[in-house]
Amino acid sequence: MAEEIIQIKDLKVHYPIRSGFWNRITDYVRAVDGVSLSIKEGETYGLIGESGSGKSTIGKVIVGVEAATEGQILYKGKDITKSRNRKKLNYNKDVQMIFQDSMSSLNPRKRIEDIIAEPIRNFENLTTDEERKRVQELLDIVGMPSDAIYKFPHEFSGGQRQRIGVARAVATKPRLIVADEPTSALDLSVQAQVLNFMKQIQQQYNIAYLFISHDLGVVKHMSEDIAIMHRGRFVEIGKSADIYNNPQHIYTKRLLSAIPIVDVNRREEHKRMRQKVEKEFQDNRDKWYDKDGRVYPLQQISDRHFVALPKDAINSELEGEK
Ligand SMILES: Nc1ncnc2c1ncn2[C@@H]1O[C@H](COP(=O)(O)OP(=O)(O)OP(=O)(O)O)[C@@H](O)[C@H]1O
Numbered sequence: 570m571a572e573e574i575i576q577i578k579d580l581k582v583h584y585p586i587r588s589g590f591w592n593r594i595t596d597y598v599r600a601v602d603g604v605s606l607s608i609k610e611g612e613t614y615g616l617i618g619e620s621g622s623g624k625s626t627i628g629k630v631i632v633g634v635e636a637a638t639e640g641q642i643l644y645k646g647k648d649i650t651k652s653r654n655r656k657k658l659n660y661n662k663d664v665q666m667i668f669q670d671s672m673s674s675l676n677p678r679k680r681i682e683d684i685i686a687e688p689i690r691n692f693e694n695l696t697t698d699e700e701r702k703r704v705q706e707l708l709d710i711v712g713m714p715s716d717a718i719y720k721f722p723h724e725f726s727g728g729q730r731q732r733i734g735v736a737r738a739v740a741t742k743p744r745l746i747v748a749d750e751p752t753s754a755l756d757l758s759v760q761a762q763v764l765n766f767m768k769q770i771q772q773q774y775n776i777a778y779l780f781i782s783h784d785l786g787v788v789k790h791m792s793e794d795i796a797i798m799h800r801g802r803f804v805e806i807g808k809s810a811d812i813y814n815n816p817q818h819i820y821t822k823r824l825l826s827a828i829p830i831v832d833v834n835r836r837e838e839h840k841r842m843r844q845k846v847e848k849e850f851q852d853n854r855d856k857w858y859d860k861d862g863r864v865y866p867l868q869q870i871s872d873r874h875f876v877a878l879p880k881d882a883i884n885s886e887l888e889g890e891k
């Protein structure tokens with residue numbers, strides 16, 4: 570059994586809202602409002618939700634560009650919200666990020682060689698020759714020609730730039746990569762290529778991913794476990810197959826029914842399913858949120874499947890779960 574590489578415990582990130590003449594804090598944006606998850610070595614944890622649900626905020630706290638308001642992040646069992654532990658564990662080297670928009674995340678004025686070498690320079694003392702050799706290896710791993718080192722980001726297509734972003738992220742031989750919508754900006758065919766080599770690299774180097782997306786269809790193929798995020802909380806978590814074949818929360822059902830159907834023969838059936846889910850949502854709006862409009866705490870419904878419903882709703886709600 571693989572060990573857990575990272576654990577998040579009851580994480581909250583609240584941003585103050587200031588207003589009025591005195592610019593006082595009048596309320597908070599509850600970007601992340603109490604979520605827990607754990608990712609095992611070499612596995613992929615999929616994080617899905619609509620825009621503004623808090624996905625990127627979780628990723629940012631993990632890589633340390635945003636601070637937790639409450640809660641813990643344990644890396645190899647140690648709380649890395651304490652900077653002493655981050656240092657001791659080489660956390661900043663071991664945990665890297667891939668961004669959605671490689672055009673703005675790759676410095677346009679730097680050559681690819683320097684872009685990929687930058688994280689290596691931060692953590693290792695390599696000679697110029699050793700460094701170039703490493704950069705060439707990394708380009709090879711992501712399927713880019715070796716003369717790419719002399720070029721600039723704008724000389725590449727979106728898919729190629731995402732490959733460069735992945736090469737940069739794996740340059741320090743990380744244990745965990747937060748991939749925030751890494752393929753959302755790409756055409757479908759290119760998306761599939763990038764996902765495939767991300768998977769290859771994962772298997773080759775035993776890297777864990779937190780894979781963030783708004784598209785359940787993409788994440789299904791990548792992830793062992795999936796969390797569905799909504800209003801700063803998880804509405805449902807489980808194994809990929811459980812979420813996909815046996816969704817329980819109305820919000821998960823809505824996401825699933827929003828995945829376009831390719832098979833023409835199933836379009837009518839899919840449309841009816843969509844209408845049914847939409848009706849179920851509209852008819853019972855109050856059921857899914859507490860009186861303050863917040864998502865309920867998660868309840869366990871089977872081995873690794875949890876759903877956010879009021880306690881008394883659990884039994885009547887379950888359909889086909891053993
Ligand atoms: N620095 C900030 N100050 C105030 N509010 C913020 C800040 N950063 C994010 N938010 C708010 O927190 C919430 C969650 O944002 P977040 O970027 O995590 O969502 P997301 O799920 O990644 O969305 P998307 O799919 O659009 O990327 C949003 O309501 C956002 O407006």
Ligand SMILES: [Mg+2]
Nearest residue numbers: 624625626749
């Ligand atoms: Mg985001």
